Amino acid sequence: MTTIGTLDPTVNVRFEDVSSDDELPVQQKNATRAQLFMYSAASFNPHRIHYDRDYALFEGHDDVLVHGPLQGAWLTQYLTDWIGPNGRLVNVSWQNRASGFPEVDYEFHGKVVDCTGEPGLVVLEVWEQTADGSVLMPATATVLLPHSG
Amino acid sequence: MSDLIPPETLSRVGELLLDPVTVRIDERESQRYAQAVGDVNRIYFDEAAAHAAGHRTIVCPPTFISHAPVPARPLAEVREDGLWRDSGGVRLSVKRMMFGGEEWDFLESVCVGDLITAETRLADVDEKSGSKGPFVRVVRETTYINQLGETVAKARQIGIAR
Numbered sequence: 001m002t003t004i005g006t007l008d009p010t011v012n013v014r015f016e017d018v019s020s021d022d023e024l025p026v027q028q029k030n031a032t033r034a035q036l037f038m039y040s041a042a043s044f045n046p047h048r049i050h051y052d053r054d055y056a057l058f059e060g061h062d063d064v065l066v067h068g069p070l071q072g073a074w075l076t077q078y079l080t081d082w083i084g085p086n087g088r089l090v091n092v093s094w095q096n097r098a099s100g101f102p103e104v105d106y107e108f109h110g111k112v113v114d115c116t117g118e119p120g121l122v123v124l125e126v127w128e129q130t131a132d133g134s135v136l137m138p139a140t141a142t143v144l145l146p147h148s149g
Numbered sequence: 150m151s152d153l154i155p156p157e158t159l160s161r162v163g164e165l166l167l168d169p170v171t172v173r174i175d176e177r178e179s180q181r182y183a184q185a186v187g188d189v190n191r192i193y194f195d196e197a198a199a200h201a202a203g204h205r206t207i208v209c210p211p212t213f214i215s216h217a218p219v220p221a222r223p224l225a226e227v228r229e230d231g232l233w234r235d236s237g238g239v240r241l242s243v244k245r246m247m248f249g250g251e252e253w254d255f256l257e258s259v260c261v262g263d264l265i266t267a268e269t270r271l272a273d274v275d276e277k278s279g280s281k282g283p284f285v286r287v288v289r290e291t292t293y294i295n296q297l298g299e300t301v302a303k304a305r306q307i308g309i310a311r
Contacts, residue, residue: 009190010198035185042178042185043216048231055231059245068248069212070186076211076253077188085192085202089211093252095307137250 004112005082012084015120015145024110024124027078031066031102039070066100071128071137078108078126079141086146090121094139105131113140120144151276153285153310158239161271166239166289169268170218176261179209182216199260206260214259214293215304218267239271241285241310249286249307257301264296272305284311 004022005013031039033051040050048055049065056064072094079089100106110126117123122145128137151159183193191198192208199207209217226234259265272290276283287308293301 009192029187035187038181038185042182044219044221046227046231046233050231052231059230069215069251072251073186073188073210073212077186077190080188080190080211085198089255091252091254093250093305095250096248 005084007078007081008084009081010085012086012146013082014148015115015122016148018112018115018122018145020112020115022112024078024082024112024126027074027081027108029074029106029108029128030104031070031100033064033102036064036066036070036102039067043067043069061099063101066102068096071096071100071106074106075108075126075128075137075139078110079124079143082110083143083145088144090142090144092126092139092141094137096137098134098136100128100136106136107131110141120147151285153242153276153283154274155240155242158241158274161239162274164271166269166271169266170220171264171266172218174209174214174217174259174261174263174265176207178217179207179213179261182213183210186210204258204260206262208258208260211253211255211302214265214267214302215291215306217265239274239287241274241287243285243310246287246308246310249309251307252305254303255301256303257295257299259293259295259301263301265301266294268292268294282311284309 002022007025007027036050053064107129110124113125114123122143124141126139127135129135188210192202196207228234269289269291273288276285288305290305292303295301
């Protein structure tokens with residue numbers, strides 16, 4: 001198994017360098033409570049489960065929740081960081097299967113599923129998991145990568 | 150037949166859920182969003198970096214366009230649970246709506262200063278059975294169109310209600 005590319009958004013990964021089953025580098029994320037508040041503010045989202053712990057417990061959650069769309073935005077960041085400046089994110093779809101909580105380490109992983117279609121197009125399987133491997137958010141994506149030279 | 154989906158909701162499939170909203174993509178709001186996500190790609194902040202990557206000017210993070218059209222609403226319209234009243238929801242006989250996921254097609258980059266029109270339709274609503282009993286899957290599809298008439302993105306947001 002080969003790890004391909006970097007998570008530096010200023011560095012391109014080239015289509016010719018990618019093969020099926022290659023893995024993407026792992027990205028770590030851990031949201032502070034302040035980050036959840038700032039994300040609510042930036043998206044003008046007053047939903048109490050994201051900042052009011054007592055209310056979140058009342059609704060049956062273990063703590064305030066990381067917004068599903070914030071985890072989706074982390075996922076698109078993971079992909080655009082990997083692609084680099086001259087490729088393009090074509091599509092992505094994700095399922096929020098389990099709740100995410102602040103002050104917990106999450107990992108983004110990915111692998112190349114197919115790069116034998118239209119030249120430049122790469123299909124990826126990506127997911128967000130806990131440190132012990134429990135998947136919160138399975139996803140698939142298609143990216144368009146630049147060619148060498 | 151479904152116990153959880155009233156007939157008038159089923160008949161709305163394909164309808165616009167909200168009036169189309171047109172909004173100018175604001176540089177500062179986009180950058181606040183990028184910082185709140187922790188996504189500090191230079192193409193969101195630096196014009197030269199954006200040009201070098203082939204964009205007309207500074208771009209916004211891909212998912213920012215789903216937040217940009219959110220209207221500035223009065224606090225009196227916030228419900229007890231913190232959700233907005235009458236925010237283009239559909240009527241269902243359920244207690245709680247959870248965020249189930251999203252599907253995005255990105256067709257063109259979106260730059261600061263672009264005028265984006267968002268049109269949200271009820272794409273699908275159906276009842277399914279799961280390990281915790283029946284649930285309803287609600288799919289809202291939003292099409293984003295820029296000032297040149299180009300469709301820049303399509304998003305399908307999946308809500309799970311039970």
